[in-house]
Amino acid sequence: MVEVLMSRRAMRAVMECRRASGVTRDGRRRFADMPLVWADRTLRWIAKNSRPLSDVLDLRTVRAMLDALSTNIDGSKAASSVARQKRMVLSNSLNHAVEWEKLPRNPVPKVKWSAPKATRAVDRRSVPNPIQARTILNAVKEVQRSGPCLYAFSR
Known part of the structure; x- marks a missing residue:
């Protein structure tokens, strides 16, 4: 199976498929007789629209990910504390990928990136x-x- 980077929406879809189909996190099925046709279609869509995990080793991709983490869904800047927290979560998840031997190293510490500065505009x-x-x-x-x-x- 190809390891992929997924968006939040895609990750939610995977978790929903697993939950609805009775697939546990270790891949075992609780309900072996349940058909997984719709789950297979969703997982194929996710695999097609996601990037390989090996793309994370490119520092430009990591910088783009960090920049995306520092913006809200509506395009506005996220608070600097939120951006730092999301960076920490990304770095920790990539540390787990290194630990599980899915990546040779964690590229996040190599990127010189700082959280956006807080604006002090007064209404x-x-x-x-x-x-x-x-x-x-x-x-x-x-x-x-x-x-x-x-x-x-x-x-």
Whole structure:
């Protein structure tokens, strides 16, 4: 069987096929009399539309994978912490492939890649205008006990 890189959608399809057909993770079938025609069709589609695992050894492919991990489905940038976490998951899964002798080495550490920087854009609608800010500070001054201190601190 050819090892392939699969998209999330393809991986979900494989897991659904296995779950519905009664195939366990080690390849044994719980329900030996159940036909797998529709599962075979799905698995053939996945094999046809996936790349071989050996493509991971190309550093350009790894960089493209990391760039894809740092974007959301809608095309916007993912948070830097999410991108780092996804990179860690990718690296760990490739470490498992090395351990299982499916790959000679893990190419992820060789790629000089950093997570995208977080943007600090402030939504103008969430910032009070000068009149609102003055009203808030005057209301804070009226609060019992800590109000005057907080008012003085904000000046």
